Each structure stands twice: as C-alpha cells, then as structure tokens.
Amino acid sequence: MQVHKALGNGFQEVIYQRALEIELPYFQMYFKREFEMPIYYREVEIGRRRVDFLIEDNISVELKAVIRLEDVHLAQAINYLEAYNIEVGLLINFGSKSLEVKRLINSKFKPS
Numbered sequence: 001m002q003v004h005k006a007l008g009n010g011f012q013e014v015i016y017q018r019a020l021e022i023e024l025p026y027f028q029m030y031f032k033r034e035f036e037m038p039i040y041y042r043e044v045e046i047g048r049r050r051v052d053f054l055i056e057d058n059i060s061v062e063l064k065a066v067i068r069l070e071d072v073h074l075a076q077a078i079n080y081l082e083a084y085n086i087e088v089g090l091l092i093n094f095g096s097k098s099l100e101v102k103r104l105i106n107s108k109f110k111p112s
Helices: 002-007 013-027 071-084
Strands: 031-041 044-055 059-064 088-093 100-105
Touching: 002 013, 013 031, 013 044, 013 059, 031 071, 044 071, 059 071, 071 088, 071 100
Parallel strands: 059 088
Antiparallel strands: 031 044, 044 059, 088 100
16 A cells, blocks of 8 residues: 555556565565466476565465556466465455455365
C-alpha cells in the first residue's frame, strides 16, 4: 500500500518491483525478487519462469501495472502456484487508481 500511495499508478511494472524491493525489508521479510523456477511436464524440465517475488519461501507475489486485471492475469498467477507447488499467492495490480490485491489459493497444493 505504501508503494502505491507514494508512486500512484501509471508506471511500468518494473518500477513497482524496485520500490517493493526497497519496502519489504522494513517489514523484516525474507524475499527473493524475480525468483526463477523450472517448469516440468512429466518430470521433464520444459522451461523456466520467474515469479516477481517469493516471500518467506512460501508466498508467490505477482505484480501487474494494468488498468484492469483480466482473467488471464489470474490464470497466470494460479499457474505459477500450481507449477511451483506454492499454497498461497498474491496478485497485486498497481495500474488502477486504487491498489488491487487478490489473494490466491492453490487447490492442488501438496505439503512436502
């Protein structure tokens, strides 16, 4: 919320990523920015994707800077949760006048 309050909307996603990277340590949160993870199909690696932030090794955070979140944005965030077996994710949109935050749950999560 602080990042959106300070910057407002209208910047590219990378600007909000950089600002959030500065903000998160104030909350003493362990995180990785643009954390790259492999994507598997039938136990064969078929590609790699980066989640914008991985918080405390168990919360995926995807940032967007669009006027309105679309179903495709939700699908992408949910696909990341499923592909990486992460239980909870946040989809945060800085592009609208009011900050949008969607909490996502991976219904296919398997505790390890």
